[in-house]
Amino acid sequence: MTMTMTSGAAQRPAVFGDVDRAARRVLATNWRRCATVPAAGLYPHQWSWDSAFIAIGLRHLSPVRAQRELESLFGAQWRDGRVPHIVFDPHVDPDAYFPGPSFWRSASAPGAPAVPTSGIVQPPAHALAAWLTYRADPAAARARGFLPRIYPRLVAWHRYLTARRDLTGAGLVAFVHPWESGMDNSPAWDAPLARITPAPTGDFTRRDLHHAAAAERPTDEDYGRYVRLARDYRDAGYADSLRVHAFAVEDPLGNALLAAGEDALAAMATELGRDPRPHLAAAERLSAALVSTLYDPAAGMFFPRDAHTGALIRSGSVGGLLPLIVPGLPVAAALIATARGDRFRLGQACPLPSYDLTAADHDPGRYWRGPGWINTSWLFWHGLRLHGETALADDLRRRLLERVRAAGFREYLDPLTGAGHGADDFSWTAALTLDLLRAA
């Protein structure tokens, strides 16, 4: 695969044709019988929110395969409704990834599926992905009974989050591990994480450093804290309460995805001849709670809230802009203005930086502390279109495609130079690139 630079506008369609073909090649290569691995070496199992973003692109390669991607994930749903953040592939060496099946011990947890999984969750991008997947080929979806099967599972998933993870009673969902946020190493988690005593480094063996440069990955001390939190949750039988969860944050991105997901569930309910109103009401409640609890008008963006202290964590994460994906969000204009300001420089920096460019500790190469991801930029693009900002959306789309054409399908990129970092042939980068290409 070669993706050469060219400035000739006449050549552009052919060049993007190559990117399109290369993106499909990544998706075909990373497919493992019933699901897609995020990256062949670093991430050899099925990841929850990865599968959602992958399905959004996979629907252009094969609508049926995109349906299977989501079905296989929800086939590993726990009886309590949680969708685990990893579904382990039994064909892969159990030691290929840490923490693996022997760490999570899902088999001894009540209501866990037969296939080994982790016990934590990831942001609920699935309802949105399922609706987009359905729309790619409604006839194929109907022939396979996709919506009637996936809808009740999505409802159970959202019910788990709203019922078991509303730890403060604010009507918002809390993540109880940095990994649950999807933005594992975000500076926003530094303060709540500092309270956690790390597991001794002798207690675990990292596998991520075999595949990526240590300077781009979390530190050993932070990794010890991640292990400690996950172990405590496991040892509590994966019960949810503030007593169990030493780390608990109400995160704008997770709650925004849930609100947007309720909107998608409403559309599915209508399609299935059921009542959409409970979902629309849930979307409104979540949207209102987001704005009243996590929005900071002075900063023009949302912040996570520490569920233990009740205080906002005023850290400029891209997640604080992503409630833009919520239909009818009243502060959309302010979020867009913030994105265009110095902190995120929409229109110049691309992908959208994961962390405030003006912050003293912004690091353009380190995991979730500065570089940009395609999925968060895709969500912002989706939000721009939702709120009628077509010109800004088209500009972001064009910049993202140029970045990917130059760097390839990397896990994340330096938003200023475009240099690629992390895993190569990263599935959601390829999938969302395909979706952006097909959105023309």
Add this chain to the structure above:
Amino acid sequence: MIKISCQEQLLPGQTLPEKFAFARSAGYDGIELRARGDFAFRDRLPELRRAAREGVIMPSVCVDMAHFLGAFDAGLRRDAVAQLKSQLSVIAEVGGPGAVACTPAAWGMFSRRLPPFEPPRSEEEDRAVLLDGLAELGRHAAREGATLVLEPLNRYEDHMVNRLEQAVGLVAEVGLASVRVLADTYHMNIEEDEPSSALVEAAAWLGHVQVSDSNRFQPGAGHLDWAALLGTLDAVGYDGYLALECRLRGEPAAAVAAVPGFLRRHDVSVPV
């Protein structure tokens, strides 16, 4: 854009130009010829030359005989190689650049899934026989400017080469650019863990593709994921023909005519 051809016996019409006119109007780009033994294909040369002059596109030929290059009997093997050499020469003349001749290792000779289960020849001997035949045919194909493609068949039709990776192993050892692998979607559906993944793995060796659905009827009659298959073929850079080789469900002419439209509906490549 994918290129689609149709085996000649599936097309209505008495002559190749008649068949080709039907094929073109249905959306096909070419005809895959069938070649019987006893040099019957060579004996068709006047007909084939006339058709080529009249603009009939015939980029490939598929062997249609009772014995093959992997036959247990040495005499039959020699004849199969002689027939294929002749077929390569003919298709090189009438097929144009990139002309392809197709053969399996054998067909209907032995199956490990049916009594007596254990073939009379060892795997090592099978391999030696196939390597000999492929090398000889490959040298001939290179001289003629054509390509020989080896087709894995499912376990009930052949005991030697069932999966793409087995064909790739043989072709790699032969080491000639004039010998490639044929991927047939029907056999792959039976034998490959995941057909599209097998195509990715075999991409560099792929020389030809034959299409039929999971039930050996025309694409669309079974349960193969055509979007995934065609999207993968395009993604790995396959730019050869998809040749229709199948049985027909429904009224034959209508069934054949519907295939290009069906396949192109599942062609997810971007027009460039």
